[in-house]
Amino acid sequence: MTHQQMLAFAIVAAMMALFLWGRFRYDLVAVMALLAGVLAGLIPAEAAFSGFSDDIVFIVASALLVSAAVAKSGVMEAALARVGPYLRTTQSQVVVLVGVVTVLSGFVKNIGALAMMIPVAFQIARRTNTPPSSFLMPMAFGSLLGGIVTLIGTSPNIIVSRLRGEIVGEPFDMFDFAPVGIGIALAGLVFLAFGYRLLPQGRKGAASLDEALNIKDYITEARVTSESEVVGLTVADLHRMANDEVKVAAIIRKETRSSSPLPDAKIRENDLLMLEGEPDALESAVARAGLKLSGEHRRPRTDEATDEIGVIEAVIGPNSVLSGLSAERIALYERFQVNLIAVSRSGQRFKERLRTITLRPGDVIVLQGNLKKLPDTLRDLGCLPLAERDIRLGNARRSLLPIAILAATMLAVAFDLLPVAIAFFTAGTLLVLLGSITLREAYEAIDWPIIVMLGALIPVSDMIRTTGGTGLIAEWLSSTASMLPPAGALVLIMVVAMAVTPFLNNAATVLVMAPIAASFARQLGFQPDAFLMAVAIGAACDFLTPIGHQCNTLVMGPGGYRFGDYWRLGLPLSIIVVVVGIPLIMLIWPIR
Numbered sequence: 001m002t003h004q005q006m007l008a009f010a011i012v013a014a015m016m017a018l019f020l021w022g023r024f025r026y027d028l029v030a031v032m033a034l035l036a037g038v039l040a041g042l043i044p045a046e047a048a049f050s051g052f053s054d055d056i057v058f059i060v061a062s063a064l065l066v067s068a069a070v071a072k073s074g075v076m077e078a079a080l081a082r083v084g085p086y087l088r089t090t091q092s093q094v095v096v097l098v099g100v101v102t103v104l105s106g107f108v109k110n111i112g113a114l115a116m117m118i119p120v121a122f123q124i125a126r127r128t129n130t131p132p133s134s135f136l137m138p139m140a141f142g143s144l145l146g147g148i149v150t151l152i153g154t155s156p157n158i159i160v161s162r163l164r165g166e167i168v169g170e171p172f173d174m175f176d177f178a179p180v181g182i183g184i185a186l187a188g189l190v191f192l193a194f195g196y197r198l199l200p201q202g203r204k205g206a207a208s209l210d211e212a213l214n215i216k217d218y219i220t221e222a223r224v225t226s227e228s229e230v231v232g233l234t235v236a237d238l239h240r241m242a243n244d245e246v247k248v249a250a251i252i253r254k255e256t257r258s259s260s261p262l263p264d265a266k267i268r269e270n271d272l273l274m275l276e277g278e279p280d281a282l283e284s285a286v287a288r289a290g291l292k293l294s295g296e297h298r299r300p301r302t303d304e305a306t307d308e309i310g311v312i313e314a315v316i317g318p319n320s321v322l323s324g325l326s327a328e329r330i331a332l333y334e335r336f337q338v339n340l341i342a343v344s345r346s347g348q349r350f351k352e353r354l355r356t357i358t359l360r361p362g363d364v365i366v367l368q369g370n371l372k373k374l375p376d377t378l379r380d381l382g383c384l385p386l387a388e389r390d391i392r393l394g395n396a397r398r399s400l401l402p403i404a405i406l407a408a409t410m411l412a413v414a415f416d417l418l419p420v421a422i423a424f425f426t427a428g429t430l431l432v433l434l435g436s437i438t439l440r441e442a443y444e445a446i447d448w449p450i451i452v453m454l455g456a457l458i459p460v461s462d463m464i465r466t467t468g469g470t471g472l473i474a475e476w477l478s479s480t481a482s483m484l485p486p487a488g489a490l491v492l493i494m495v496v497a498m499a500v501t502p503f504l505n506n507a508a509t510v511l512v513m514a515p516i517a518a519s520f521a522r523q524l525g526f527q528p529d530a531f532l533m534a535v536a537i538g539a540a541c542d543f544l545t546p547i548g549h550q551c552n553t554l555v556m557g558p559g560g561y562r563f564g565d566y567w568r569l570g571l572p573l574s575i576i577v578v579v580v581g582i583p584l585i586m587l588i589w590p591i592r
Contacts, residue, residue: 057451311366494582
């Protein structure tokens with residue numbers, strides 16, 4: 001082993017130790033490894049930041065942005081709401097939720113697919129009194145299984161594709177992963193449909209901020225238009241459409257008020273509905289029914305291109321100028337350029353028009369306005385902003401546009417009309433331009449620590465190759481596998497990738513392991529494709545810990561899981577992946 005190889009391995013070993021220690025975040029660890037490589041003379045200074053211009057960085061960032069836009073559209077939430085009432089058993093809930101997440105993860109970044117389905121899972125859990133812990137971890141594992149089906153489902157596939165292009169001259173295509181990925185995903189889904197029983201029962205997640213605030217009785221006002229889906233339906237129909245999470249407190253028709261309308265009361269065009277419920281339930285009901293919130297025709301003013309219209313939740317202070325007045329009397333929109341979207345007062349149900357409610361200290365209100373000016377406006381009004389949480393009421397609508405753009409992007413990639421990076425970068429740009437997601441939300445959707453880690457680790461992983469380290473490790477693995485059959489060699493690579501992923505992060509594992517696997521294959525006289533596939537699947541299928549993949553981490557708190565809970569369900573699933581995956585890889589990608 002040369003002096004340079006020893007330095008390179010020492011840097012990687014220190015990096016892995018820091019990943020395992022967890023004292024420093026993974027992006028900082030990657031940056032430290034990059035700096036160490038440059039200072040040691042193993043990475044040329046002019047190539048130190050080359051990783052940040054790599055296609056993979058733009059693909060991952062754009063995929064996260066597209067995922068956020070799809071999640072914001074609420075289309076999947078609306079679709080599942082129709083089948084929710086039929087999911088009466090825990091097993092049926094697990095099958096549907098895991099199945100949907102698995103399918104979505106093939107076409108949307110798996111972390112995005114899981115994030116958009118977690119609120120739906122909590123709705124179903126709340127409605128059926130099922131512990132969310134019964135299906136949150138299976139959903140996370142399903143998202144990992146679905147991610148291995150297509151090129152853009154998960155970062156390891158994207159990285160392996162790029163590395164294959166460097167090694168054999170041609171990257172993997174969009175659906176090259178599908179034959180193996182679908183088989184593994186189906187086997188995993190069958191196991192999870194029964195295996196969820198291995199999880200501890202009755203675990204409760206940490207209380208969310210929404211639960212801590214516990215504001216459930218907001219009242220808002222919405223107009224029935226000619227395009228509304230509830231025209232001609234009854235109040236009971238609207239309640240069912242909202243899963244009984246929203247109540248019609250009053251109907252105002254031609255200035256005639258009908259308080260507490262009967263369930264069979266008909267809803268007509270131009271009716272004004274006073275709706276009561278939680279903010280998310282109100283937003284969902286308004287969007288699904290095609291209603292128009294009062295004040296929507298009064299768009300708050302924006303002075304600059306960077307200004308955005310949003311909503312904020314606040315409590316009226318004791319010395320507020322709103323105290324004792326209504327929004328109409330104080331001319332709230334005309335004087336302050338904000339719309340009153342909803343009001344909540346503990347222990348009271350409102351029947352009057354939103355604009356005529358006499359506000360009091362302690363009332364909680366939702367205001368819509370220019371996000372840049374809202375903090376100053378709240379100070380002028382004497383209101384105190386509540387702790388930040390995602391209130392979409394008055395700020396989101398169901399839209400098929402993100403789905404259409406995602407579908408067009410997938411087709412463009414599948415038929416080689418555009419490179420993957422350009423296709424997804426175009427999709428992200430269009431979604432922002434067409435208003436499906438704001439610039440602020442776009443930047444928030446991108447997981448910047450992951451982007452920094454990727455940009456820093458690409459030169460670090462290349463450092464192992466340029467110093468001859470990959471060939472050296474491949475020789476060690478070759479000697480270990482020399483007495484193994486070809487299938488045993490593939491198992492060795494996949495299991496090593498699975499074992500390393502919890503410490504290196506799946507993207508980092510591929511960056512380090514894929515060149516080693518390719519060299520390993522050459523040492524044994526095999527084709528590299530099967531070994532690259534084994535690395536991608538092994539790195540993507542980390543089911544043993546909550547730290548190896550963000551999807552596992554995402555459900556840990558909400559599901560009330562402990563570190564040791566993951567192996568209960570994850571170990572048998574990992575064995576299934578190896579048992580099913582290796583024969584499929586050898587069938588689809590012959591190693592000789």
